[in-house]
Amino acid sequence: MMNIATPGIGSMRAGQVFTGLGQLLLALAGAALICLWIIEMSYGLVQVELGEPVPQGSSSWMWKWGLAGFAASYVWTLVSCVNLFRRAKAEELKNTGNVPPRLADLPGKDPEKH
Numbered sequence: 001m002m003n004i005a006t007p008g009i010g011s012m013r014a015g016q017v018f019t020g021l022g023q024l025l026l027a028l029a030g031a032a033l034i035c036l037w038i039i040e041m042s043y044g045l046v047q048v049e050l051g052e053p054v055p056q057g058s059s060s061w062m063w064k065w066g067l068a069g070f071a072a073s074y075v076w077t078l079v080s081c082v083n084l085f086r087r088a089k090a091e092e093l094k095n096t097g098n099v100p101p102r103l104a105d106l107p108g109k110d111p112e113k114h
Contacts, residue, residue, distance in 0.1 A: 007077040014084050023073045023080070030069030037062035
């Protein structure tokens with residue numbers, strides 16, 4: 001479950017440390033921008049309720065770039081996941097000749113009586 005919630009953890013566990021750290025840092029940067037936007041919007045709402053002037057600076061860029069960063073980290077994670085599965089499948093196919101036969105399939109032994 002942690003691999004779904006936190007981009008980059010699965011890549012790091014699979015041995016791709018640089019890729020995993022990049023995914024994790026991108027997701028954290030995106031989450032930080034979204035949190036900063038929420039804090040700034042909340043502060044503006046409190047200012048309105050108190051009847052004080054609200055700063056007119058536009059902070060809409062924060063949530064947009066935060067969402068873009070977070071989405072990019074998940075896309076990067078998906079691409080890494082697909083590449084890891086492809087590599088694992090290729091290794092599995094390459095090593096199929098090294099698998100010993102099942103004991104039930106030995107010549108002279110009835111596979112029904114095991």
